[in-house]
Each structure stands twice: as structure tokens, then as C-alpha cells.
Amino acid sequence: MRLLYFASVRQKLGWGEETLALPGDVTTVGALAAFLAARGPSYAAVFTDLRPLRAAVNQTHARFEDPVGDGDEVAFFPPVTGG
Template sequence: MKLLYFAWVRQKVGLAEEEIGLPEDVRDVAGLVAFLATRSPGHAAAFADPRQIRAAVNQDFAKPDQAVAAGDEVAFFPPVTGG
């Protein structure tokens, strides 16, 4: 699975992207966020409040219950505001 991080999520994680093996028990975006929060102190800081994270699975906006699979590309970013 390819993970992409944007804006302050990237700053906290310390990476723009990474490839991971998807754990068998992770089935959706919410489960992926919970798993990522355990990977490092930077990941923990970035994913400490899941309500402050938005995701896209294969370039489509995704809700927390969106299914994820091993070959997916998942991007994480802060909420977008208009102006």
C-alpha cells in the first residue's frame, strides 16, 4: 500500500510518502489511521485526532468506513477550507 502525506500531516510524520504492508486486521480508513498512529512518535502526533485528518483512497475522497486493500494508494491531509 502506498501512503501519501500532505501539509502538516507530512511535517509531523516526517515523510512525504511511504510503502507499507497492510496488516490483515486493517480493513478501512479508520483502522488504517489507528494502525498508523502506532508506527512512530511522528505518526502518533499526526494521527492523534482522527477528526482532523481527511483521506483519499485511489484519489477519491474517503470516509472513515471506506474499505482499503493492499494495492491501494491512500493520501492523508488536513481538512480543506475554501476562501
């Protein structure tokens, strides 16, 4: 799985992209966030409280209950502020 991070999420983690072998029991965006939260202090800071976090699966906005698979591109970011 390809993981992408943008804006303040990227800044808190220290990098914008990584690849992950998705564990078999992680089947939703929310479960992926919970899995990432356990990886260390910087991940916990981003992925513990999901309220300020948004996600996209394969470049489409996704909800935390939406499914994910190992071949997906998943992005995490704060609410958008363009325009």
C-alpha cells in the same frame, strides 16, 4: 500499499510518501489510521485525533469507515484550503 501525506501531515511526519505491507486485519481507512498511530510519536501526533484529518483512497475523498486494500493508494491530509 502506497501512502501519501500532504501539507501539515507531511511536515509532522517528516516525509511525504512510503510503502506499507497492509496487515490482514486492517480493512478500513480508520483501522489504517489506528495502525499508523501506534508506529511512534510523530505518527501518534497525526493519527490519534482523527477530527482534523482527511483521507483519500485511490485519489477520491474517503470516510474513515471506507474499505482499504493492499493495492490501494491512500492519502492523509488536513482539510483543503485552495481556491
